[in-house]
Amino acid sequence: MLWKDLPSNDWYFENLTNNDSLLITVGDSWTWGDSLGKISTDGAEDDYEFRTTHMFGSVLAKKLKMDHVNMAIPGGWNINMHDHVKDFLPHVVDKYNKVYVVITLTELCREIIKDPIWTDVDIANKHTLDELLMSYEKNMFNSFKKNLIDQWESVTFLIGRNFTYSFDENISILGGTHLPNSWVDCMASNQKIDAYPSDSRFLTSSMALNPFILYCKKNKKYQEYKMELFDYYSTCISAIDWLDNSTFNHKTATRHPTVDGHKIWADYLYNLIIIL
Numbered sequence: 001m002l003w004k005d006l007p008s009n010d011w012y013f014e015n016l017t018n019n020d021s022l023l024i025t026v027g028d029s030w031t032w033g034d035s036l037g038k039i040s041t042d043g044a045e046d047d048y049e050f051r052t053t054h055m056f057g058s059v060l061a062k063k064l065k066m067d068h069v070n071m072a073i074p075g076g077w078n079i080n081m082h083d084h085v086k087d088f089l090p091h092v093v094d095k096y097n098k099v100y101v102v103i104t105l106t107e108l109c110r111e112i113i114k115d116p117i118w119t120d121v122d123i124a125n126k127h128t129l130d131e132l133l134m135s136y137e138k139n140m141f142n143s144f145k146k147n148l149i150d151q152w153e154s155v156t157f158l159i160g161r162n163f164t165y166s167f168d169e170n171i172s173i174l175g176g177t178h179l180p181n182s183w184v185d186c187m188a189s190n191q192k193i194d195a196y197p198s199d200s201r202f203l204t205s206s207m208a209l210n211p212f213i214l215y216c217k218k219n220k221k222y223q224e225y226k227m228e229l230f231d232y233y234s235t236c237i238s239a240i241d242w243l244d245n246s247t248f249n250h251k252t253a254t255r256h257p258t259v260d261g262h263k264i265w266a267d268y269l270y271n272l273i274i275i276l
Contacts, residue, residue: 002069002092011084013052013070015061020097023066024088025057026081027104029074030162030183035256054259057102059266064273066100075207077111078140079118086147089155099155101148102269104183107164107202108133108140109212116215118143123219129228132221133201134167141166141173149177156276158269163239163254164200179272186268187248187261197238204254209236 002014011032025031037050052058052070061068069092071084081103093099112119118139126132149157160179171178181189184196202209213229216222222229243255248264250256257265 002088002095011071011073011076013068015052015058015068017067019065019067021064021066022069022092022096022099023057023061023064024069024071024085024092024099024101025055025060025104026070026085026101027072027162028076028081028106029072029254030106030256031055031057031070031104032072032074032076033256033262034074034253035250036259036262040250040252040256054262056257056262056266056269059263060102060269060273063266063270064100067096075110076106077115078105078108079111079115081105082140082143082147086151089148089152093152093154099152100273101155101157103144103157103159104265105159105161105164105166107204107208108137109202109215110208112136112215113211119215123221126221127224129225129232130167132225134169137167138170138173141170145173145175149174156273158272163196163203163243165198181268183257183261183265184242184246186264187246187257190264191247193245193247194242196242197235200235200239202232202236203239205233205236209233 033051033055036054037047039047039051055070057068057070073080085101118136120126120132120135123132126135144159157177158179159174159177160182162183165182166178188196209232213222216225240255243249244251248258248261250258
């Protein structure tokens, strides 16, 4: 095992086949492979063998002929991804000729109440909801750049999103590591379907939107942002409708990708990595 003394192993998977390059894939339930195999058909808590061989990270590592580590948590937060990569890289950078890290970010603000590391101390002067969320994401991206990208120049980072979008104003912080297309973009291009809502910052009420509303209420900004919050909630509904109409997504929870949906994301990443 590459990483000893793990606090938990339900979010950690490795497949080591003595290659000289390592692929690390990091994310939430989409990256973990939720709804793959029997998980969605007979209520199984996990279909480990099927899930771990069909999640996009395993598909991608096989195509690239690389060792593979997958670090993903169903319902996970972006701060989890940041911290897991930060803690893990010192254990592996000297063991491989090349290390690639693919981080598929989830929606904003899942961690905003329990780990408010990226909240803006100047919230009183953020007069629109977009200003506040843009600042939150800016702080998040600065952490990824300072603690990961800048610290590990020998590591190739690819940072993308699954079902939300980054603010255009923040993308330059991550430089060339930020992927041009999201997972949903890739699935949209493989079927006849309208574009996914491009202003999507949230998808789930319980995991992201509700914690953000609670944060706004605690900071006495809820009334100021109330109408904008309704707009965001409407976008969430439109996004879920899109996923329900997508051939490559299951129809429960956060509409996890199907086997073909995972293959589409793996193929997209493969075509980027082979030219690096």
